[in-house]
Amino acid sequence: MTDLVTFGETMLRLSPPDGERLETTDDLELRAAGAESNVAVAASRLGASAAWTSKLPDSPLGRRVVSSLRQHGVETDVVWSDDGRQGTYYLEHGGKPRGTNVIYDRAGAAVTTAESEELPVERVREAERFHTSGITPALSETLESTTADLLAAAREAGTTTSFDVNYRSKLWDPAEARETMETLFPDVDLLLVAERDARDVLGREGDADDIAAGLVEEFDFETVIVTRGEEGALARHDGEVYEQSAIETDTLDPIGTGDAFLGAFLARRLAGDGVATALEYGSATAALKRTIPGDVAVVTREEVESVLAEEGGEISR
Amino acid sequence: MTDLVTFGETMLRLSPPDGERLETTDDLELRAAGAESNVAVAASRLGASAAWTSKLPDSPLGRRVVSSLRQHGVETDVVWSDDGRQGTYYLEHGGKPRGTNVIYDRAGAAVTTAESEELPVERVREAERFHTSGITPALSETLESTTADLLAAAREAGTTTSFDVNYRSKLWDPAEARETMETLFPDVDLLLVAERDARDVLGREGDADDIAAGLVEEFDFETVIVTRGEEGALARHDGEVYEQSAIETDTLDPIGTGDAFLGAFLARRLAGDGVATALEYGSATAALKRTIPGDVAVVTREEVESVLAEEGGEISR
Amino acid sequence: MTDLVTFGETMLRLSPPDGERLETTDDLELRAAGAESNVAVAASRLGASAAWTSKLPDSPLGRRVVSSLRQHGVETDVVWSDDGRQGTYYLEHGGKPRGTNVIYDRAGAAVTTAESEELPVERVREAERFHTSGITPALSETLESTTADLLAAAREAGTTTSFDVNYRSKLWDPAEARETMETLFPDVDLLLVAERDARDVLGREGDADDIAAGLVEEFDFETVIVTRGEEGALARHDGEVYEQSAIETDTLDPIGTGDAFLGAFLARRLAGDGVATALEYGSATAALKRTIPGDVAVVTREEVESVLAEEGGEISR
Amino acid sequence: MTDLVTFGETMLRLSPPDGERLETTDDLELRAAGAESNVAVAASRLGASAAWTSKLPDSPLGRRVVSSLRQHGVETDVVWSDDGRQGTYYLEHGGKPRGTNVIYDRAGAAVTTAESEELPVERVREAERFHTSGITPALSETLESTTADLLAAAREAGTTTSFDVNYRSKLWDPAEARETMETLFPDVDLLLVAERDARDVLGREGDADDIAAGLVEEFDFETVIVTRGEEGALARHDGEVYEQSAIETDTLDPIGTGDAFLGAFLARRLAGDGVATALEYGSATAALKRTIPGDVAVVTREEVESVLAEEGGEISR
């Protein structure tokens, strides 16, 4: 049995080297990247048995996605399609004041037509945990209802569900996002939300604890985690509040930080750890992720524990 | 005034290095590539004043296309669009028996919505020559009628029109292609067609000369050029037949050979050369192209003439 | 249940780019490579359920091996060790007359201490086929007896065993190799041997058919395949002779050709095809492998079948 | 009509990757680079119609310069020469305390023989603005008088002239530089000078405002801009003083910062903006430039405006 099943789009990420611009570069790095598969990778690397399900074009590009995830021990359960594209995104990393620029090229992706009938719903039901994010229902109407179906199926079967708000302004506007997500929340056990999204999208006010408390109250989540960037994270779980500080990093690539955090958190929860310990692992895994190029946390549990033991950051020889 | 205006889609071409596979490579080379802009580049580099018109997304990807063409002195006259994608294609080069594999990712490209009203029709009318290919009408219904409009406008204004059959089996089937193209042929002065396409798509029979003669007879083309791979090309022009042999090459990248051939041919015709001489330049430019990575012929007129003078192929120092 | 289990050493392969020399290069390509895992990769990519078992150091280098194999869908069942190295080999590709030079750095590899007690023998027993090669017993005395144990266990359980002679002059001399291998042959069902090794190591004489017939007679193999480089292969199976021609290739990297051949052969046999068809798939997979950098055949069944249908070698677009 | 014509040397810049040293690197990045063409690129990208004129060797190296500038929409009006070299410079980027080291290899460049008779003086006369820098007259006696001729021709025709002091200690000493420049100043409308050069080369004293005021008084400049590194810039124009702060950056490549600043400033002045607004655009363009490898500001007007709106520096997705 798989501990964790995640569902969502995984794209190919194309990025020029070292500050170069898409307009002039001749070279692109190619990596697979997707919020939900990033979570599965982090969970797998931290020891969970993790799977990812989605719909991909039957092409070298779709196969590339699968190969990349398998590297990290993630099982893939994919509907291969003759229609639809492989979604991609182009990424330019620039320092201040340029920032990191993401150009999505995901319209018409095969996954946008994925219906729950063709997906491995039984597997979701049998898993201990099921995870998806707010990106998925934003991609198409079909995916909106598929997401709802899967969350409902999971909930019904006793699979613990998690949902990362992951608001993307290039996909929809806050009002749409809020409306859609709030219809999904009743089937969600664990909600992860960035403090900014909580305010701008979910219309929350107050500090992180107010946000978490309000969300629990309104939607009856078992767990709410509010991430706060360099200020760490705050969780509410079964009426208790947990504060987790962030670890200082030399950031090479910030993309995927939240997914690494959540993947590690879920892995430790699946392994039986409490929320406080799981948050610590999440925080250390997220910190390591930021030192690694690409969307996924290519780390080991030993490395995460070494960060927690404050041994990292020097030369080990 | 521009000598030559070309119209069509220019894509971004993404290819792994040296025989690597898309499924496993971490690196892609990025280049701009499109049949009609390839023709414009070759013509410009051989001395013509050449322009390319199309519709592109207003994004770094669209700008990349323009930057790439400008490098070669091609003027770009682009409709910038907020809708529609930048078309791309993935290319794997493999030797025998793998062959070269092209994976199009051009669905929903901005150009597919380009209407003649938004394009610089006046410029087409004022040019000496206008060129497009059979790829363009295959891309959308809109482009089918836009292609017809532009060819008609050009013809009406006395601009000499050229059309490269360029059949792409991944875009349409032979019957559709033939039907569409035959509606365009009345407005075409110069037709370029690969011998195989003449047979498989246009339903021609006999040898290259039979093909050319038959096409002239049926559609009243001023010029028909039948390309025959390693066997060179045969042209019919004003009732005369011209045979052009191919030049032996160490092929590094075969993509764009025909476009290089035609671009050079048009440049020499625009410069006043006869068909025989223009075919020679076409042949030499095509041969050089095959030694150069990418879709475009990064050559100079001097290099082409050095090949014609049989000086190439050794160490020049 | 796994169709095929293979056992052997997988190394990291380090090679300089494009004809460069180890003495002066600053860059090395890193890939995982091992005769038996190469077979598993080819079999997996052709549709078999394939696993590889071995012993690896518990380090990023050992994990790299596992990640690489997983990419291709091969299941890994590894004994992680705190002792022993990760074997590597350095590879310089040179054209004629330089040739391809392999420098092994595999002494003291973790796998050299692998005993059958710590390996998943039960899995071998439950598989349909088990494969190893003559490299494995050459690596250490422990591995010599482990190889014997596994072959015996497989044979006893009714798992069909295959063995590729794979003589390596940098590991042992012909006499040693012959003596060791001949003690293993009684438990081998399928023997693959290069014609040259049959002569120089196994002391066979005559043409390929004489070699196959002699080996069958002496060791009662169910199947003997004699590979003959550009002249193809000859098989004897259940008293019948099969001749398979080789497919012409533009060779980019010859390493792993035999493994690709055998992996595809085994996959088709597992799928129920006869020897003749399996040899055809083997031959086409081997031909494709030679166009791909690295030890493994990154191909699909569709590509292999396209080669068999003689459709390859041109531009597909 | 072209808005802005610039004149000067553009070199090929050769630099090793990531902190590597010229003495040991095997790889060099190749880019085109020149103070005056950098200004033209920035102006063009910010919306001006910009041209660059110079003299180049008729070789692939000279053509490379032209191709590179055309990418950015800069029109090139070049005298092609059979004599003279293509100037190059080698660049090593090192962090503290190594610093950035520039090794010029520009002796004997074709441009050093450029006389005003062969250059497009009429074009300079017809432009709205003409720009050159203190590097140009430092390169040869011929260029000293050509620079004087062009400034005089521009001034006479009512073209607004600008001049960047750009003192280069590897080309001449402060006394020579001052003497030469002061003979040119009477034909200069806008002077850009780094505060340090104002002191060390032009012998100015006091703070930035004193410097600007003194220069205006002595040479009757319409505009003087004093750049002050991280402290921003100060301008005097028509008796008014403008102070512009610098924007904090993660600097990847500082070369070309001043050129980006000035190019953007000129583009906005040409578009009708006042000095204050033009300085803001200059400052934001300069800040973006520092995040981009190479000498030129590969930016868009939208990006510059996003920096001014303080939206940059985060992940945009």
Place this chain on the structure above:
Amino acid sequence: MTDLVTFGETMLRLSPPDGERLETTDDLELRAAGAESNVAVAASRLGASAAWTSKLPDSPLGRRVVSSLRQHGVETDVVWSDDGRQGTYYLEHGGKPRGTNVIYDRAGAAVTTAESEELPVERVREAERFHTSGITPALSETLESTTADLLAAAREAGTTTSFDVNYRSKLWDPAEARETMETLFPDVDLLLVAERDARDVLGREGDADDIAAGLVEEFDFETVIVTRGEEGALARHDGEVYEQSAIETDTLDPIGTGDAFLGAFLARRLAGDGVATALEYGSATAALKRTIPGDVAVVTREEVESVLAEEGGEISR
């Protein structure tokens, strides 16, 4: 005559680019690296006549080590061996909190069997200075006695000996290290030790001066240098104390900092400078080293002196 002879293992260092992980990278940089040869390189580049002696496998890998050292003018006096490996190490650079991870693969290296009889002892005797480090005796029992032999031979011949403690926790534990080193100390004139190693390995207490004083008292060293990372270094020599501050750097690669320091120090001592001056050169060379990828200080004496004159860190053009 050679001024300085060093003895020790030089490995090949294999590292992935820019934060990538060994588990997923396809590319490795290859460099030669070894504490004692690093010292020889720095000394040679600062003007000393320096040689390095060791035992290497007679293979392209061994030759690579020699080629790399020769680049910097170091003379190599090598015993070529048919047995034993070329030691390597894998290096992952990660920012905080990942740190820099070194994975040694040096077991069974040819050098581990090097006996003093086969090494150029006469050359050591004739040199002015001989240097080795605490890594060497840690590698094998043979090397422990060879190190003792060479130090004794040097001392007897009047060659000044230096020894860098260089404790490596992946090779031995502190108690073993201390015991072995203390048997060598009687033949050591100059001891270099990191403050942390002095405490953790040599059991010293107090501040840096206490450490130096204690070591001088106990072992009668002529010179003791205690390095203190960002706090610089402290030396005791002939009863005097010298404090040397560290220079601020933008660190690209910290490996080899101490070796660069010591190599420069020895070069200046050999050139007749006093301890204070030699420490200054050491400090500046170490600072430059940190801006350069690889283990060795690819610097010139002029650059070092420019750092001492506080001229570095800006653009020099």
Place this chain on the structure above:
Amino acid sequence: MTDLVTFGETMLRLSPPDGERLETTDDLELRAAGAESNVAVAASRLGASAAWTSKLPDSPLGRRVVSSLRQHGVETDVVWSDDGRQGTYYLEHGGKPRGTNVIYDRAGAAVTTAESEELPVERVREAERFHTSGITPALSETLESTTADLLAAAREAGTTTSFDVNYRSKLWDPAEARETMETLFPDVDLLLVAERDARDVLGREGDADDIAAGLVEEFDFETVIVTRGEEGALARHDGEVYEQSAIETDTLDPIGTGDAFLGAFLARRLAGDGVATALEYGSATAALKRTIPGDVAVVTREEVESVLAEEGGEISR
């Protein structure tokens, strides 16, 4: 004592990767390259004690040349100059019909002012052999007389002199070349000349043997070697004729073939071998060189002997 001293210019060679063009590439490979230092490298690698003398700019570029030669064990005896450039050449490799294009950028190189007074003439006198080529006197009038001086000094001291005609049409015309070289020939013992140069420059007629015989007769050379590309070489020495066939190669980089040939020939002559054996080594070294990128033969004597034993060209493992 050094066996062989060579004198000439060594340039930095800058070449784009894999068929790319200088006009569009962003990457250049950097290598040191010079006819006479290539000879020294080949000789050194084949076992001779070889030195190279020249004049170089005191810059990282000049030091790069020295570092590169030292790698191969060549001793460098260089006059460091504050004036003059580091010569470079740009190289584009193209297959047929493009050929290999060399663009020299060597005007004003420091070496062009090298006078015999500043060069190590004593070292030339003490060597067994001295070598230079027809490129050297073509570079400047100063070098013409310096070449004459060194050949005369060598001859006088009993040092055997060799001279490779090496005609370069981009440096001078045949008549000039012939006139200059013929004044040098009286001091030359061994002449190497390509058959084509013998005809086109030296005005020889007949077959290779006629050419050799005629040259011996007219100039009293001890040895004349006529190289004939794929047809091998012919030598006349002490009245005897030696024919040496060429070895078939997969050519990756033809530059430096003749230098490799001669360097190996000289090394074997210095080692006491006869002309026939030395020609064989020359031929095998030249063949290996063609498989290696760059100007120099990075080979070992064992590899050369393996080619002679016809063992090369396969996989050695």
